[in-house]
Amino acid sequence: MAGYGDLLRTQGVARIIAAQLTARLPGGMTSLAVLLHIEQVTGSYGAAGLVLAAVSVGQAVAGPVTSRWMGLWGMRRVLTITVVICAIALTTLALVEMVLPAYIALGLIAGLSTPPIQSAVRTIYPKMVTARQLTPLFSLDASLQEIIWIVAPVLITFVAIQVGTVPALLLIVVILVGGGAWFILSPEVGRVRIPRSRRSIGRVLTKTPVLLATVVGFLLIGACAAVEAGVVATFGHDGLEAGLVLAVFSIGSLAGGLAFGHLPIGRWAMARRLAILAGGLALTIVSLNVWWLGGTLLVAGIGIAPALAVIFAMTSASVKFSETAEAYGWIGTGQLIGAAAGSAVAGFLIDGVGPQGAYVAATAFAVAGVVVAVVFVRGFPDLRHGNVSPMPDTQPVSTIT
Template identity: 80%
Template sequence: MAGYRDLLRTPGVGRIIAAQLTARFPNGMTSLAILLHIEHVTGSYGAAGLVLAAASIGQAIAGPVTSRWMGRWGMRPVITATMLVCAISITAIALLALPVPGYMALGFLSGLSTPPIQSAARTIYPKLVTAKQLTPLFSLDASLQEIIWIIAPVVITVVATQVGTVPALLLIVVILLGGGAWFVLSPEVGRVRIPRSRRSIGKVLTKVPVLLATVVGFLLIGACSAVEAGVVATFDHGGLEAGIVLALFSVGSLAGGLAFGHIPIGPWAMARRLAIVTVGLALTIVSLDVFWLGGTLVFAGIGIAPALAVLFAMTSASVKFSDTAEAFGWVGTGQLIGAAAGSAIAGFLIDDIGPTGAYVAATAFAAAGLIVAVVFVRGFPDLRGRDASPIPDTEPVSTIT
C-alpha cells in the first residue's frame, strides 16, 4: 500500500484517476436505468432488451473510432462533443414518449457517442509516471474501477425504484456532464497530445499482443457477465442476496488488484491469473448456497483486476503512442461484445437447465481465456524489468553520408 500511496502522490495521478472514475460512473448505471425505464413505459422487458442491444452495438462501434479521433482532433474536442451528444440522447430517452424503434435509435446514438474516457485516461498514464510505476498504475486503475460496479448499480436501482426512472436517467446525465467536465478540464488532458496515426483503422490489431488482449478481454468479461446473469437468476431477479454476492465478486477483484499490482508481468502472468478465475468459477457449479457462491466468487474475483492490468500493460507496451488510444478502443470493444455474448449464452442456459447453466457458461468463458493464454503464451510480452510505456513515434531522419 505504501507503493500505491507514493503513486497517488505523483502530480496529476490522483486527479486523473478520480476524474475518469467519476466520468465513467454512468457506465455502471446506464444499462440498468434504461432497462427499468423502457420496461416501465412499454411494459415489456423484450422492448427494453432491444434498446439495450442497440446501445451496446453503438458502443462497440464507437470504441476504436472515437478513440482514433482523439489523435486527429485532440482529446478535449472529441470527449466534449461525444459527452454532449450522449447526454442529449439519454435525456431524450428519459423525457420523450416514443415507439420502441425511436428508443432504439436513441439508445444506439447514446452508445455511439459514449465518451472515450477510458482510452484517454490509459493513454495519458504513461506520460504521468515513471516506467517503474506504470504497471502498478494500470493495476490500481483496474482495481479502483470495481468501485463503479459495486456502488453504481445500487445507487441507480434505489433512485429508479424509490424516486422514478426519469430522475434516474437525469441523474446519469448530471454525473456524465459533471465527471466529463472535470476530466476534460484537468491540466493533464490538455498537456498530452496524441500524434495522428499514419496507419489505417484496424491495422493495430495486426499487433499480436493487442489481438490477444482483445480476445482475452472478450472471454474474461463474457465470464463476468454470465456470472451476473446467474446470480440474478439464482436469487429471484435481484434480491438482497444478489446484490451482496455481486458486490463480493467485485470486492475480490479490488483486493486482488491491490495485492498483486506490484508483481512484474511475465509471459505466464495472464495464464496464472486466469487460472484463479477459472478455478473459482468452476467451484460455483457445486452449490447455489449464498455463502458458497459468495466465497467462491470472492476467490474468482481475486484474478479479475490483475488479469485486466495485464491486458492494459501489454496493450500499452506493444504499440506506438499514436496508436495507443485506438488499441485501447479495440480492447474495450472486445469486452463489450464479450459482455453481450456472456449474458446471452447464460440466459439461454438458465432457461434450459436453470441458474447453474450460467455458472457453467462463465466457467467455459474463463477456461477458454486460460487456454488462449497458455497456447499463445509466446505472444504475451515479457514486461519484467521493461518499460510498459508505448513505443515512441519516430520518423526517418535524412542524413548526409
C-alpha cells in the first residue's frame, strides 16, 4: 500500500483518478435506469430491453470511433461534444413521452455519444508517471473502478424506486455533466495531445497483443455478466442477498487488484489470474447457499482486476502512442459484447435448467479465457522489465507545459 501512496502523491494522479471515476459513474447507472424507466412508461420489459439493446449497440459501435477521433480533433473537443449530446439524449428520454421507435432512437444516440473517458484516461496515464509506476497505476485503476459497480447500481436503484425513474435519469445527467466537466477541465487532458494515427481504423487489431486483450476482455466480462444474471436469478430482484453477494464479488476484485498490482507481468500472468477466476466460479456450481456463493465469488473476484490490469498494460506496451486510444476503444467494445453474450447465454440456461446454469456459463467463459491465455501465451508480451509505456511515434508529440 505504501507504493500506492507514493503513486497517488505524484502530481495530478489522485485528481485525474477521482475525476475519471466520477465521469464514468453513469456507466454503472444508465442501463438500470433506462430499463426501469422504459418499463414503467410502456409497461413492457420487452420494450425496455429493446431500448437498452440500442444503448448497448451504440456504445459498442462508438467505442473505437470516438476514441480515434480524439487523435483527429483533440481530447477536450471530442469529450465535450459527446458529453453534451449524451446529456441531451438522456434528458429527452426522461422528460418526453413518445412512441417506442423514438425511445429506441434516443437510446441509440445516447449509446453512440457515450464519452470515451476510459480510452482518454488510459492514454493519459503514460504521460503522467514513470515507466516503473505505470503497471501499478493500471492495477490501481482496474481496482478502483470496482467502486463504480458497487456504488452506482445501488444508488440509482434506490433513487428510481424511492423517488422515481425520471429523477434517476436526471441524476445521471447531472453526474455525467459534472463529472465530465471535472475530467475535461483537468490540466492533464489539455496537456496531452494524441498524434493523428496514419493507419486505417481497425488496423490496430492486427497487433496480436491488442487482439488477445480484446478476446480475453470479451471472455472475462462475459463471465462476470453471467454471474450477475445467476445471482439475480438465485435470490430475486428484490432480495437483499443478491446485492450483498455481488458487492462481495466486486470487493474480491478490488482486493485482488491492490494486492497483486506490484507484481511484474510475465507471459503467464494472464493465465494465472484468469485461473483464479475460473477456479472460484467452478466452485459456485456446488451450492446456491448464500454463504457458499459469497465465499466462492470472493475468491473468483480476486482474479478480475489483476486480469484487467494485464489487459491495460499489454495494450499500452504494444502500440504506438497515436494508436492507444483506438486500441482501448476496441477493447471496450469487446467487453460490451462480452457482457451481452454472457447475459444472453446465462439467461437461456436459467430458463432451461435453473440458476445453476448461469454459473456453469460463467465458468465456461472463464475457462475459455484460461485456454486462450495458455494456447497463445507467446502472443502475450513479457513485461517483467516494468516499462509498459506506448512506443513513440515517428512524428513529434507536442506537450503544452
